[in-house]
Amino acid sequence: MEDNEELQISPQNRFKFLSIRLSLKWIASVLELSVSSKIQWDVECCSTQVIDGDGSFNVTGVEQFIKEVKLGECGLSYAVVAIMGPQSSGKSTLLNNLFYTNFREMDAFRGRSQTTKGIWMAKCSGIEPCTLVMDLEGTDGRERGEDDTAFEKQSALFALAVSDIVLINMWCHDIGREQAANKPLLKTVFQVMMRLFSPRKTTLMFVIRDKTRTPLENLEPVLREDIQKIWDSVPKPQAHKETPLSEFFNVEVVALNSFEEKEELFKEQVAKLRQRFFHSIAPGGLAGDRRGVVPASGFSFSAQEIWKVIKENKDLDLPAHKVMVATVRCEEIANEKYLAFIESESWRELEEAVKTGPVSGFGKKLNSLLHTSLSEYDSEATFFDEGVRSSKKIHLKEKLFHLAQPAHQSVLGHLRSGTLEKFKEAFEKALNGGEKFAVAARNCTASYMALFDEGYEDAFVELANWDSSKFRDKLGRDIEAHVASVQVAKLSELTSSYQTKLNEALAGPVEALFDGANNETWLSIRNLLKCETETAVSGMSKALSGFDLDENAKGKMLTSLKDYARGVVEAKAKEEAGRVVIRMKDRFTALFSHDSDSMPRIWTGNEDIRAITRTARTGCLKLISVMAAIRLEDGVDNIEKILSAALLDANSSAATKSTMADPLATSTWEQVPPARTLITPVQCKSLWRQFTTETEYTVTQAISAQEANRRSNNWLPPPWAIVALLILGFNEFMTVLRNPFYLAIIFVGYLVAKALWVQLDISGQFRYGVLPGLISLSTSLIPTVMDLIQKLSEQGQAPATPTNRLPRIKTGASSRKFENVSTMSSNASSGVTSSHSDKEE
Numbered sequence: 076m077e078d079n080e081e082l083q084i085s086p087q088n089r090f091k092f093l094s095i096r097l098s099l100k101w102i103a104s105v106l107e108l109s110v111s112s113k114i115q116w117d118v119e120c121c122s123t124q125v126i127d128g129d130g131s132f133n134v135t136g137v138e139q140f141i142k143e144v145k146l147g148e149c150g151l152s153y154a155v156v157a158i159m160g161p162q163s164s165g166k167s168t169l170l171n172n173l174f175y176t177n178f179r180e181m182d183a184f185r186g187r188s189q190t191t192k193g194i195w196m197a198k199c200s201g202i203e204p205c206t207l208v209m210d211l212e213g214t215d216g217r218e219r220g221e222d223d224t225a226f227e228k229q230s231a232l233f234a235l236a237v238s239d240i241v242l243i244n245m246w247c248h249d250i251g252r253e254q255a256a257n258k259p260l261l262k263t264v265f266q267v268m269m270r271l272f273s274p275r276k277t278t279l280m281f282v283i284r285d286k287t288r289t290p291l292e293n294l295e296p297v298l299r300e301d302i303q304k305i306w307d308s309v310p311k312p313q314a315h316k317e318t319p320l321s322e323f324f325n326v327e328v329v330a331l332n333s334f335e336e337k338e339e340l341f342k343e344q345v346a347k348l349r350q351r352f353f354h355s356i357a358p359g360g361l362a363g364d365r366r367g368v369v370p371a372s373g374f375s376f377s378a379q380e381i382w383k384v385i386k387e388n389k390d391l392d393l394p395a396h397k398v399m400v401a402t403v404r405c406e407e408i409a410n411e412k413y414l415a416f417i418e419s420e421s422w423r424e425l426e427e428a429v430k431t432g433p434v435s436g437f438g439k440k441l442n443s444l445l446h447t448s449l450s451e452y453d454s455e456a457t458f459f460d461e462g463v464r465s466s467k468k469i470h471l472k473e474k475l476f477h478l479a480q481p482a483h484q485s486v487l488g489h490l491r492s493g494t495l496e497k498f499k500e501a502f503e504k505a506l507n508g509g510e511k512f513a514v515a516a517r518n519c520t521a522s523y524m525a526l527f528d529e530g531y532e533d534a535f536v537e538l539a540n541w542d543s544s545k546f547r548d549k550l551g552r553d554i555e556a557h558v559a560s561v562q563v564a565k566l567s568e569l570t571s572s573y574q575t576k577l578n579e580a581l582a583g584p585v586e587a588l589f590d591g592a593n594n595e596t597w598l599s600i601r602n603l604l605k606c607e608t609e610t611a612v613s614g615m616s617k618a619l620s621g622f623d624l625d626e627n628a629k630g631k632m633l634t635s636l637k638d639y640a641r642g643v644v645e646a647k648a649k650e651e652a653g654r655v656v657i658r659m660k661d662r663f664t665a666l667f668s669h670d671s672d673s674m675p676r677i678w679t680g681n682e683d684i685r686a687i688t689r690t691a692r693t694g695c696l697k698l699i700s701v702m703a704a705i706r707l708e709d710g711v712d713n714i715e716k717i718l719s720a721a722l723l724d725a726n727s728s729a730a731t732k733s734t735m736a737d738p739l740a741t742s743t744w745e746q747v748p749p750a751r752t753l754i755t756p757v758q759c760k761s762l763w764r765q766f767t768t769e770t771e772y773t774v775t776q777a778i779s780a781q782e783a784n785r786r787s788n789n790w791l792p793p794p795w796a797i798v799a800l801l802i803l804g805f806n807e808f809m810t811v812l813r814n815p816f817y818l819a820i821i822f823v824g825y826l827v828a829k830a831l832w833v834q835l836d837i838s839g840q841f842r843y844g845v846l847p848g849l850i851s852l853s854t855s856l857i858p859t860v861m862d863l864i865q866k867l868s869e870q871g872q873a874p875a876t877p878t879n880r881l882p883r884i885k886t887g888a889s890s891r892k893f894e895n896v897s898t899m900s901s902n903a904s905s906g907v908t909s910s911h912s913d914k915e916e
């Protein structure tokens with residue numbers, strides 16, 4: 076009947092059914108897809124595999140997970156729960172119901188096979204504080220085989236090391252059974268516990284699944300007895316031989332009804348249990364013992380390291396591990412903060428700004444940046460081991476200070492150089508303004524050091540508290556050095572100005588005094604020196620009072636000025652002594668060639684040249700004796716006497732001298748130290764010899780002049796010659812007197828002879844001796860005579876042609892000679908004898 080009814084479905088209805096079925100299928104597939112993708116997303120987002128089935132730690136996955144769940148911000152306020160138990164004992168089911176996680180569960184309809192491989196982690200949803208839960212691979216699984224318990228042990232140790240609460244999932248029917256599946260597991264837990272040296276208590280929560288009618292009150296003692304037995308049976312190190320189980324674990328027992336059979340009840344019980352995980356880290360909570368907790372930001376690294384140690388099968392020293400994690404994490408945090416500081420905009424701007432000049436408020440700005448960086452470090456590293464944290468903070472501080480100190484120094488450097496420049500300007504201004512040197516130096520130094528101190532305060536970095544006194548000291552030293560250098564320059568300027576004054580006041584007058592050297596010369600020089608030195612010293616002393624000089628330095632400067640004045644005189648004396656011969660010669664000439672009225676002498680023949688020469692030489696001797704030694708101190712010497720005796724009276728006492736030693740044959744004067752000697756006795760002698768030789772000519776000239784004068788005044792021949800002339804030439808004289816024609820012939824002969832004398836330049840021809848004169852004369856006599864005759868004849872014909880009257884242009888001596896001759900002939904013709912013309916010729 077039913078078949079019939081089914082057969083009676085019309086084709087249209089059949090099509091409708093088909094299409095409805097297809098639509099439903101499509102909706103189901105879409106739903107299935109969206110559900111599966113949601114699960115996938117949740118798994119990806121909120122859970123991760125920490126360790127895979129092969130025992131590899133998923134570093135990136137865990138770090139990504141930590142970032143996503145923002146565990147790093149939790150500090151110590153987080154808890155870790157792990158679950159272990161036999162394979163397919165409903166662990167994932169329990170966790171998903173308890174913490175609203177998405178661990179993969181086994182499909183109940185497929186049979187019991189392994190679903191969780193390795194260790195998985197997820198964040199418990201809606202539980203405060205942040206609670207992470209780890210689902211461990213089931214123990215005694217068929218997949219690994221009975222003998223492969225290595226991973227089981229390693230994962231158990233990992234769970235114990237990392238977690239605050241360990242849930243141990245066990246079937247209710249296993250309690251009290253000798254061959255129960257949980258026994259090896261517990262043994263493993265207790266065994267690995269011995270390798271942890273954990274300083275904290277872990278909560279072991281036994282979750283009894285598929286609770287029977289037997290009440291928990293009856294089951295719990297049996298279970299605790301079992302646990303105790305296992306604890307007792309586990310071999311322990313000597314130190315923990317007698318240690319009770321309660322020292323290491325808080326044992327909690329809960330029982331749940333079967334999820335499969337009494338799901339509602341199961342969920343109710345699980346919901347109740349969930350409440351116990353809220354605020355689990357509070358004292359007395361399930362994770363109340365916080366002693367061994369690693370700060371959340373170090374969790375990933377800590378877990379990695381723990382797994383590494385476990386894999387290497389080494390003992391896990393959790394306190395040491397904690398220090399190690401703290402070391403690594405604090406280091407990381409410090410590095411992060413350091414890098415953040417370097418890359419911060421504010422620091423870059425500040426660093427850039429200090430390159431160009433001082434920055435106002437530098438100290439506060441840098442202090443604030445450093446403070447921010449260190450505070451951030453503190454807040455992030457606060458939960459790590461205090462010792463490690465502080466040491467890393469110190470290290471970070473050092474690094475930051477090391478980085479920032481050059482900027483601070485640069486600011487102080489700018490401040491120092493800027494202050495120094497300002498000081499220099501102000502100091503110069505003050506000096507130019509007429510302020511006394513010492514006062515200006517004191518005032519400027521005080522005010523600019525104060526200005527530096529102000530800037531120094533502004534650049535002071537409180538946190539670093541750098542000792543930058545060296546900049547202040549350096550500025551102080553620079554200012555001092557500048558003041559000293561300016562003082563040296565000013566003093567040198569002052570000294571040289573007084574030296575110039577002294578030079579002007581002494582050099583000229585001293586030279587003039589030496590020029591008129593006499594007995595009073597050195598006395599006058601001494602007086603002049605004293606007077607000028609006193610003036611200069613008093614002036615300089617007054618000028619020096621403006622400087623901050625001690626008496627000793629002042630005294631030295633004044634002494635040096637006095638010495639300078641003395642030096643000027645001495646130098647002048649040396650200079651004059653160097654040209655004593657010239658001066659002597661000048662003086663000799665002056666005395667010899669001028670009379671007592673300074674009128675030039677004319678050597679008439681009546682002068683006593685010897686006496687004049689002696690007087691002049693005495694004057695010159697005075698000069699050399701004055702210049703022979705420096706006499707700037709009072710005292711007498713016998714230089715003049717010795718010189719006079721040795722040089723002037725030499726001739727008169729020649730006989731005596733030949734028997735006595737020469738007083739000038741020495742290089743020192745008696746009573747005159749060598750330092751004050753300008754001309755030594757032996758030099759005097761040599762200079763005198765030079766002087767007398769060089770003045771000899773003047774004397775000779777004078778004598779010659781005197782002789783010539785005498786001769787010119789006496790032009791008549793001697794009387795005997797006149798008498799002889801009259802006697803011998805009487806006949807000729809009478810002949811000429813009787814016949815005047817002879818007189819005319821003699822006169823013409825005289826003219827011709829005179830013309831030849833002029834024409835032939837007889838005196839010039841004999842200039843180079845008699846023989847050359849005769850030879851030259853013999854060659855030029857005939858042509859000259861001929862030339863003379865010819866010219867005379869030309870002169871004779873000149874009046875005949877008017878053109879000949881024009882003056883003929885002659886050049887050279889011949890024309891002049893011709894003119895002379897013509898003049899003479901004209902004179903002869905006019906009968907006038909021109910003795911004047913002869914003289915000119």
Ligand SMILES: Nc1nc2c(ncn2[C@@H]2O[C@H](COP(=O)(O)OP(=O)(O)OP(=O)(O)O)[C@@H](O)[C@H]2O)c(=O)[nH]1
Binds near residue numbers: 168180214
């Ligand atoms: N009898 C019983 N079965 C349960 C209970 N809870 C879950 N199951 C079933 O046990 C099977 C395994 O569940 P899972 O939660 O995957 O077990 P597991 O321990 O996580 O398994 P592995 O991860 O493979 O070790 C599933 O078929 C669940 O339906 C329970 O309370 N009682």
